Amino acid sequence: MVTSTVPYSRPLHNLEYSGEHAPSTPPSLVEEACSALERIGCDLKKPAKSIVFRQGESADFIYFIQSGALRLDYQLEDGRNLVLDFLWPGRVLGIVENDVYAWSAIALVDVHLKRLRRSAVQTLAQNYPGITDLLLKQKTASLMAAKNHIILMSHPTATSKLIGFLLDYSKQPEYFNQATQVLTLVMSRKDIADYLGMTFETTSRIFKYLETKNYIKKINHRQIQLNTRMLLDP
Amino acid sequence: MVTSTVPYSRPLHNLEYSGEHAPSTPPSLVEEACSALERIGCDLKKPAKSIVFRQGESADFIYFIQSGALRLDYQLEDGRNLVLDFLWPGRVLGIVENDVYAWSAIALVDVHLKRLRRSAVQTLAQNYPGITDLLLKQKTASLMAAKNHIILMSHPTATSKLIGFLLDYSKQPEYFNQATQVLTLVMSRKDIADYLGMTFETTSRIFKYLETKNYIKKINHRQIQLNTRMLLDP
DNA sequence: CGAGTATTTGAGCAGCATCAATAAGAGTGG
DNA sequence: CCACTCTTATTGATGCTGCTCAAATACTCG
Structure with missing residues (x-):
């Protein structure tokens, strides 16, 4: 184990x-x-x-x-x-x-x-x-890293916080597959929420919202395919 | 000059x-x-x-x-x-x-x-x-300092952010008079807002709110008397 | 004193928190 | 391998906090 x-x-x-x-x-x-x-x-x-x-x-x-x-x-x-x-x-x-x-x-x-x-x-x-x-x-x-964290937390909306988080996180080669653009989340919704200063319900809802806008595609709870171009764009 | x-x-x-x-x-x-x-x-x-x-x-x-x-x-x-x-x-x-x-x-x-x-x-x-x-x-x-900043920004309400800021700031001996409990603000409302991740209107409104609750007393825009006991209490 | 800047205050709205219930996954033991 | 439990995630309804735009007032500095 x-x-x-x-x-x-x-x-x-x-x-x-x-x-x-x-x-x-x-x-x-x-x-x-x-x-x-x-x-x-x-x-x-x-x-x-x-x-x-x-x-x-x-x-x-x-x-x-x-x-x-x-x-x-x-x-x-x-x-x-x-x-x-x-x-x-x-x-x-x-x-x-x-x-x-x-x-x-x-x-x-x-x-x-x-x-x-x-x-x-x-x-x-x-x-x-x-x-x-x-x-x-x-x-x-x-x-x-702390400076980056402060910048993330200063974003005016929960959506931009989460997008910033995903883009930062996708720089980790062991958890982001460049070929498939799939990001493996090693942390829970609550961990992300506690990092960005929001509730885990909001984290969940923003993931949902990003999926409806085709910014991301949920493979399962811990595997998310990113549309990097769209995430970087707006 | x-x-x-x-x-x-x-x-x-x-x-x-x-x-x-x-x-x-x-x-x-x-x-x-x-x-x-x-x-x-x-x-x-x-x-x-x-x-x-x-x-x-x-x-x-x-x-x-x-x-x-x-x-x-x-x-x-x-x-x-x-x-x-x-x-x-x-x-x-x-x-x-x-x-x-x-x-x-x-x-x-x-x-x-x-x-x-x-x-x-x-x-x-x-x-x-x-x-x-x-x-x-x-x-x-x-x-x-960055860790402290992150903690301040993570507070759930603008009021608690500002109270945390005032308490931290009052540790600076050159700008906080222990005898009179008067804090001299060297930064603008906008500076505070940009530090805490809110708008300057909100900063101003919270100052107003804190005064009505007798947490602080505004001598003028840049001089504020703190009721330290009440600020630390809730 | 006057121009420019900083601060206060107001009204309306949007976003997020809260509380609550359901659904999906992970882990465990028969 | 399946049934059961426990944890994690999703979704819904509602209210409050803080943002936006706008206007008035206070203050600063030449």
């Missing part, structure tokens, strides 16, 4: 965030840092729906996503649950928080993680400057 | 973000880094409403805010303007973007900045590990 469907173990040097020019650290140092991290990391597989860490827990570990997908949840005092982000391979969990995790991480599908003790990473960072560099890039990636 | 009302020049070592435990770098290194940065930085004063940098411009400089307040604007293709953040002394501008600035920075009041050439900071960072550390902390600060 916990058996992952992952065919191969992704090497850590795929983690580098390419959205920023390498500032001063040469690539060799980053590679060195990755292999150093690889040595102290341990492989960890978690089944779908399992919790990797909980908001408020002592933040002892950081995790590199090798494969799969996760959801970051933030529990509000008023009882609402907010989805802060969806995470894909190449991203890192647990580097932002200080002594305790500021949010929870939940596996959406079976995931393959590399777990590293935070203190070990910090010790290692003293000898490998590439590590700090890598963490800096990961934080930039988180920040850009 | 460009004369700043700032009484003193804030030393750079006030910049350290205290929300995270110092990982491994001892404080002495951070101080060293700050004085090194101080040497290559040049003082810059900008009047209220002036643009520090524009979205899309070549990101040659980073700025440390010594005093004043700024607004980060993101221009969308559809013509809407989004306020991504309000920045206060101690924060840094321009470290997130890569080769071009991803958003614009506008002075809300007269500001005093320390301007540093990005390339010079990168060169200096090779000798002073504290610099990378400081940048890492600043990115964490940006990310936490």
